Amino acid sequence: MNLPATPQSWANRLTKILSLHQAAHGLPRFPVDVAALAQDFSRQVFPDAPITMVGGLNLSKGVEGMLMPRPGGSGEWGIIYNETIRSVGRRNFTLAHELGHYLLHRRAHPGGLECTNRNMADWDEARNKIEGEANTFASYLLMPLDDFRAQIKGRVIDIDVMTELSDRYAVSLTAAILKWMTITDKRAMIVVGKEGFIDWAWSSEPLLKSGVFYRARQSVLELPAGSLAAQEVDGDSGRHGHQHPAGVWAGSEPVREMTVFSPGNEMSISLLLYPDRAPSRWELAELEEEPTLDTFDKFMSGNAG
Ligand SMILES: [Zn+2]
DSSP states (O other): OOOOOSHHHHHHHHHHHHHHHHHHTTOOOOSOOHHHHHHHHHHHHOTTSOEEEEEEEOOOTTEEEEEEEOTTTOOOEEEEEETTOOOHHHHHHHHHHHHHHHHHHTTTOTTOEEEETTGGGOOOTTTSHHHHHHHHHHHHHHSOHHHHHHHHTTOOOOHHHHHHHHHHHTOOHHHHHHHHHHHOOSOEEEEEEETTEEEEEEEOHHHHHTTOOOOTTTSOOBOOTTSHHHHTOOHHHHHHOEEEOTTSSSSSSOEEEEEEEOGGGSEEEEEEEOOSSOOOHHHHHHHHOOOOHHHHHHHHHHHHO
């Protein structure tokens, strides 16, 4: 059997197997049971290196999961999530991420891999190749493109739709939003806030092309004071969202913000929707170069002199 070489082709291979298997046994197609899949598939296809342990361990803070060879050189592998993390969606995504490492990277990393919560948001394969690949694999395995597109067809995207999808696929809200962001033609951004600061942010391709993004990884940025995220509004107001005037969030346009908070408000996830059409260069110049009183004075005195 020819083995796939890319994260997407691996996910597509397993997606086909799962669709056939679940239909044949009259089982629901979603969410994907990663634990069963990892063990059954690896035993059949890699009998010398099967995954024989799937489960939770008490890992240190900040570690989301691990791919681990069984000590003693049996050739067996384990995929592990951090059991201190309670979210079913995060655990499931982590297992799929580690399965991706197993399929794509175990030969280059015979000692295994340890993945941080930051790695789970590392979608840029140019910056962090193997973490980006593991996330792409997990995303396509848990949320196959055809099904995802069918679910959102004709719907207005908001936090409730994204929550429904995160339930369907048993992934975190963040993972569902990131999936949508990679396929949408909308100008959108996800901003994850922590303790008053932007922890990380991601712009959809159309928004990125119009030059609107945050460099949160390179610099320390506070959440904008006028944002729902910074104001820690109540849950209903956050979900329902707010249409901000230009100047609250990045860029020079009005932005619709919908925000959910983690219990205790230590973390926020904001979905930002920008107008469909980016302002033209001409409009941007007008917006940004409105003369201040100072330049106006200079202009007048220049004219007079
Ligand atoms: Zn990883």
